[in-house]
Amino acid sequence: MQVGFLDYYSGVLNVREARAALLANNIANADTPNYKAVDVSFNDALAAQLDANQTGNAPNAASSAAYRATGVVGLNGNDVSLDAERVESAANGEAMLGATSFLRQSTGDLVTALRPNPGGI
Amino acid sequence: MGGTDLFDIVGSALTAQDARLGAIASNLANVDSVTPPGQQPYRAQEVIFAASPVGDGADDGGDNNDGDATDGVDVTAAVNADLGVQVAGSVETNAPPVTKYDPGSPYADAQGNVTGSNVSQVDQMVDLIDSSNSYAASVAVLQQASRIDQQMLASFQVS
Numbered sequence: 558m559q560v561g562f563l564d565y566y567s568g569v570l571n572v573r574e575a576r577a578a579l580l581a582n583n584i585a586n587a588d589t590p591n592y593k594a595v596d597v598s599f600n601d602a603l604a605a606q607l608d609a610n611q612t613g614n615a616p617n618a619a620s621s622a623a624y625r626a627t628g629v630v631g632l633n634g635n636d637v638s639l640d641a642e643r644v645e646s647a648a649n650g651e652a653m654l655g656a657t658s659f660l661r662q663s664t665g666d667l668v669t670a671l672r673p674n675p676g677g678i
Numbered sequence: 679m680g681g682t683d684l685f686d687i688v689g690s691a692l693t694a695q696d697a698r699l700g701a702i703a704s705n706l707a708n709v710d711s712v713t714p715p716g717q718q719p720y721r722a723q724e725v726i727f728a729a730s731p732v733g734d735g736a737d738d739g740g741d742n743n744d745g746d747a748t749d750g751v752d753v754t755a756a757v758n759a760d761l762g763v764q765v766a767g768s769v770e771t772n773a774p775p776v777t778k779y780d781p782g783s784p785y786a787d788a789q790g791n792v793t794g795s796n797v798s799q800v801d802q803m804v805d806l807i808d809s810s811n812s813y814a815a816s817v818a819v820l821q822q823a824s825r826i827d828q829q830m831l832a833s834f835q836v837s
Contacts, residue, residue: 582761585691589727650826657830
């Protein structure tokens with residue numbers, strides 16, 4: 558079965574939501590000793606999600622999570638940068654809104670196409 | 679995704695930072711506390727955080743060994759577990775208590791020294807700034823998440 562736009566956007570929104578949780582978790586653990594920031598690669602996670610939708614497996618958006626390992630590790634072994642996480646979180650949220658807008662537009666067109674013609678022409 | 683809601687994560691962060699702010703306030707309040715001879719002086723409390731335990735209550739249903747590059751990274755279990763932060767406990771710092779020569783004080787010992795607390799005001803203020811920065815970041819995430827939720831709901835509103 559081909560991936561329809563509903564499947565696609567459900568995958569996108571699932572991955573975005575999982576990523577929002579991960580970023581919030583990074584911020585929550587900004588002062589936890591020896592914590593390392595975790596993130597998902599959006600492309601990999603989306604591919605895994607669409608693959609799971611195809612095969613009917615339980616979707617697992619976070620399966621491609623990895624340590625980000627870009628920050629400076631502080632004296633307490635923590636490499637979370639609050640600023641970077643907030644920027645990522647904002648970008649992630651806006652992308653989520655964007656996906657929602659596209660989904661809304663697409664479903665709107667679909668509903669219009671399905672609607673019986675009131676004029677009967 | 680993992681089993682934890684974003685709002686739970688932010689809530690755990692706010693609770694943890696609140697405990698830390700409480701400890702800092704207690705330390706700063708006791709910065710000038712003095713102790714009678716023979717009693718333990720006030721020692722600065724430091725709150726220790728821990729990430730939520732890995733593998734605890736994790737429904738590891740989606741563990742895939744499909745051989746892709748990320749399978750070697752052992753964070754999947756962590757991600758499927760509960761996210762968030764919790765207070766692991768608090769420790770007393772082991773800096774030596776400050777002693778001051780003040781023979782007139784009722785708490786002075788035989789040599790005229792008064793034992794105070796071991797709180798470093800500068801350390802506590804730095805901790806306070808760090809903690810309130812983290813608190814503000816968590817609140818910002820909370821506000822942003824609820825704004826986006828609202829806008830997503832509004833965009834699907836049938837007019």
